[in-house]
Amino acid sequence: MDELGARAFAAARAMVGAPFRPQGYDPATGLDCVGLVWTAYAAAGKRLVRPVGYPLRGWSRAQVEAGLFAAGFEPVGTDMRDGDVALIALDAGQFHLGLMGADRMVHAHAGLRKVVETPIDDDLRDVVRWRLLSCPPRCDQPASWQVSWSEPRVSDHPLPHAGGEKISGAY
DSSP states (O other): OHHHHHHHHHHHHHTTTOBBOTTOEETTTEEOHHHHHHHHHHHTTOOOOBOOSOOSSOOOHHHHHHHHHHHTEEEOTTOOOTTEEEEEEEGGGEEEEEEEOSSEEEEEETTTTEEEEEEOOHHHHTOOEEEEOOOOSSTTSBOOTTTTOSSOOOOSSOOOEEOGGGGTTOO
16 A cells, blocks of 8 residues: 555645635645545545545544544554655644655645645654555445444544644644
């Protein structure tokens, strides 16, 4: 899957400048952080279970991780590979996803209203990365993230916390 991750990261980099839109999955009309990750993997040749109906705020870590697991991602610690997904805790109970490279992250920046590429600072260098290691049945079919929330698999890894200036105001 390393080659797939590298292709997904390259696809995400090609989307830099695309507009931000909540629950957006089309670079022409807008992407959010989830849409960016799923669209980048689709452009790389791997259609994943597409989450629908998720809010921008208010979900627990367990709910977000259940969605990542449902799509075939698994936590891999801090071993860095292009195309890994970072799960970042923001202020106000919000979570954010970004596609990681060795020294860059591509993510949909709600404040700037577009997809951006930023350097990885020290706070993100040790983030637990999620990697596409498997694919649930029918990866190319739309599905809700509500699958398997009754018994979510919560990672034992601490999440980095980003707020305000701590991560260069990147979010």
